[in-house]
Amino acid sequence: MRVSTNQIYQVSTDALNSSLASSTAEQQRISSGNRIDAVSQDVAAVTQASGLLAVKAQAAIFNSNLDELDMRYAESDQSLSVIHGALGRISEALAQSRNAALSASDRSALGVTIQSDAAAIAAELKRSDSQGRPLYSGGVADANRPALLVRPGQTLGAEITLSQADQDSIAALAGSGWASGAGLASSTNEQRAAAQALVTRLQASALDARQQVGGRWQLVSTYQNENQAVSDSANTARTSLVGTDLVKSISDLTLFSAQLQAARSLFGRISANSLFDSLR
Numbered sequence: 001m002r003v004s005t006n007q008i009y010q011v012s013t014d015a016l017n018s019s020l021a022s023s024t025a026e027q028q029r030i031s032s033g034n035r036i037d038a039v040s041q042d043v044a045a046v047t048q049a050s051g052l053l054a055v056k057a058q059a060a061i062f063n064s065n066l067d068e069l070d071m072r073y074a075e076s077d078q079s080l081s082v083i084h085g086a087l088g089r090i091s092e093a094l095a096q097s098r099n100a101a102l103s104a105s106d107r108s109a110l111g112v113t114i115q116s117d118a119a120a121i122a123a124e125l126k127r128s129d130s131q132g133r134p135l136y137s138g139g140v141a142d143a144n145r146p147a148l149l150v151r152p153g154q155t156l157g158a159e160i161t162l163s164q165a166d167q168d169s170i171a172a173l174a175g176s177g178w179a180s181g182a183g184l185a186s187s188t189n190e191q192r193a194a195a196q197a198l199v200t201r202l203q204a205s206a207l208d209a210r211q212q213v214g215g216r217w218q219l220v221s222t223y224q225n226e227n228q229a230v231s232d233s234a235n236t237a238r239t240s241l242v243g244t245d246l247v248k249s250i251s252d253l254t255l256f257s258a259q260l261q262a263a264r265s266l267f268g269r270i271s272a273n274s275l276f277d278s279l280r
Contacts, residue, residue, distance in 0.1 A: 045241040052238040059231040065148035066224050073217040075129050076160045080210040082124050086117040087203035094196035104185045111184030118174040125171050150223050162209040
């Protein structure tokens with residue numbers, strides 16, 4: 001009788017502890033979202049999950065670079081638009097100044113507008129981006145602003161694609177002899193024709209640079225979507241490997257809770273009817 005009672009007591013204690021441990025473990029899985037608490041539980045799954053985390057981290061770096069490029073290209077596009085527009089107005093003013101019917105005062109007035117646009121262009125070439133860095137890097141490559149990695153094995157340049165020679169020529173317009181009221185009024189028709197040809201070429205260069213920036217800007221959006229898809233896919237795969245199946249965990253928790261309640265009830269009854277109460 002003594003041995004039998006002790007065995008029942010031990011069985012009920014084991015059942016109570018087992019149900020409590022199972023219930024606690026399932027609650028932790030639901031809370032953490034992870035079904036694996038230690039590498040030893042599933043080495044292969046944990047190894048694959050670590051690789052997927054690395055994929056997500058790489059995608060995050062790519063998208064951080066793309067966010068920077070998105071800002072840079074937006075500012076570049078806006079600046080090149082300003083320059084292209086100002087060059088267009090200068091070209092138009094020079095074309096009008098070649099009208100033989102214009103008086104010197106008429107040409108002087110056109111020269112004043114040219115001077116204003118040339119000054120605006122010169123200021124634009126000294127512009128900094130929102131982080132205080134020079135927007136115009138001085139050519140196709142810039143050692144201080146290297147191309148950024150945007151996906152495996154592929155980079156995009158961060159600089160404006162306007163050659164240094166064209167930047168120098170555009171900047172020099174403000175100091176040209178014809179780029180003022182008095183200068184344009186006293187210039188010859190040949191000088192005005194040569195100036196117009198130069199400005200027209202520079203306007204085409206600014207437009208080409210803007211188109212290149214626009215093409216890269218479109219790629220930014222495409223690559224951002226691709227990297228996000230890669231990140232989402234890696235996250236889904238990782239969750240399937242080590243994540244908690246909430247439906248199953250909640251079902252198991254309900255079962256373990258019922259078992260725990262039953263074990264506690266049995267343990268309570270056995271404790272109340274102690275062997276020592278039976279032996280007098």
